[in-house]
Amino acid sequence: MSAPVLLDVRNLSVKFPMARSRMGLGPRRSLNAVSDVSMRVAAGETVGLVGESGSGKSTFGRAILRLGELTRGEVLLDGQDMARARGEDLARLRRETAMIFQDPYGSLNPRLTVRQAIGEVLHVHGKKGAAGRDARIVELLELVGLDATLMDRRPGDLSGGQCQRIGIARALAIEPRLIVADECVAALDVSIQGQIINLLMELGQRMHLGMIFIAHDLAMVRRLCDRIAVMYLGRIVEEGPTEQVFKAPRHPYTRSLIEAIPEIDPARMLPSAPLPGEPPSPVNLPEGCAFHPRCPLARSECRTAVPPFVGGAHRAACILAPGGRLNEVGENLPETTPATPTERIETC
């Protein structure tokens, strides 16, 4: 890619210590929320981060902006490692990045009015003198489709979608170079979602904004993002240019996700059991490929080792993905489990 790399995350891991089991006698365990995740974002590029609920997307987003824990790894912003930055370096990170939080109510101070909440950001970042501030606030509210009459309301007097848009306005007020948008349109109706998506696209191009767009709405991700990364249980399992991933997913989890998109189409009713079995726990990660207990294509090899990424710009961590150990010449992920030579002999 020709655009300069804005963000380069290398081998990031986040672990949360867990309380000992109820009697306080059990071993000290930890929860692997993010394991060894690498990701690059170029200036002007939007990367979609999708995946299982609880797979570590928000934890990852918070960690790279240093708003949450970080156990291991590097986070290079313009080549400078921010993972352990302090003082002036950390201040630069705060000036140049912004996060739109997943929980719109929780991330707003309930005592501040909309005017104060946005004004505070403008003030801290020295964006406007007190005189121009109100005008800028109105402008920001307009950008996210809110009426200036809401200025003196507090979060408790706003609807879910209105709160969410205050969160977006606060992020835009910083005029950042990198935004992590965590489910930023989930509470909005489709028309306003569209407005926000159009706005983000425009800003991306005009201001060369890099963005990580965390979302469950795959149709929106497909529309907005240049590339997409799919997370399962703390790891990225597939990554590639958006259209390629949607048209020919290379990881079985991605395929299950795409099949579970609710569509207005009588020919595409939801599968009755999208993923069989129980979701595994991040406290006791399964051996080998973490998806194998639920994978429709799983085979004995999947249990032994974490599959490495295979492929180029479009890559997946699966031994059945094109280029993987069991599909070295294949072009696509197989539809059904192919038998290995030994299994074939056994069944004969």
Next chain:
Amino acid sequence: MTDAPILTVNNLSVAYEGGGTSHTIIDGVSFTLRRGEILGIVGESGSGKSMTCRALMRLLPSSRLRVTGGSVWLEDGRDVLSLSQGELTQVRGRRIGMIFQNPASHLDPVMSIGRQIAESIRHHRKIGRKEAWARMLDILRQVGIPDPESRANAYTHEFSGGMRQRAMIAVALACDPDILIADEPTTALDVTVQAQILRLLQQLRDERGLSIIFITHDLGVVYQLCDTVAVMYAGRLCEYGAMHEVIHRPRHHYTAGLVACQPGSEGGTGRVHTIPGQPPSPGDMPPGCRFHPRCGAADALCAARQPPLRETHEGHACACHHPVGIEAEAEA
């Protein structure tokens, strides 16, 4: 679905009064919910979907908000709006379960998730601690929380957005209600978990006759789940009818716009289609049809007179002076 209405909402209105001003937030909303019916409520952000559901359970979030009219009949003929506090408490957990839009503020931050659910079960039913704990684990498993035995001891802040939402669903289902009011219960869930929850709800409907009001922005979810749909715009119902009718033959211009905004499965790049203009703000509603400033078919009549909600076809009502497709059909 049977014909017996389990909940009848009639002309429900809510007003905001404070700071010397007063304005209507919900304006005469009526609908019925039958046993085993799944009703979807869609509509623009801020149109009053959450407020309608809160009002009908008498759970308005602020003292400045007041129900100014209407009735909410239960199956047994009682009006929720005139129940005593004691009766109301009983109706709430036991008959009607509610999943709130913002789970974080309805879960207790200092009590483990498991205990909260177990206590709410014990609050409504006379069963022992152990049994309640077992039932809680069972429900957590049903809503797809991995490894519930160890995760039940976690606190709200240790749960991901989607896990909180599922905990909220578990709280609402724990007491086996007859009616479930679910305010955007799947927005934080990935699509496979969402599909699992939608199936669970359908199963509860089929097996136990659970009736559900499901607020969502996702017309795909409506299509996969609901029997009927109500569409809200600026505090009013603008369309109401059988799901296939409303989605395939929207009559109100706002609904038609919403359906057209659906990003569709084929992808495509570039700007997303949106409905031009902005929704009106509650203190400053346009006269006549509240959608008229944004409507392509609006004329002088639309600007002057409020269109009543009336049936255009059997089981399909719409509040519009010039419903989409009606004249064309009449001529043909």
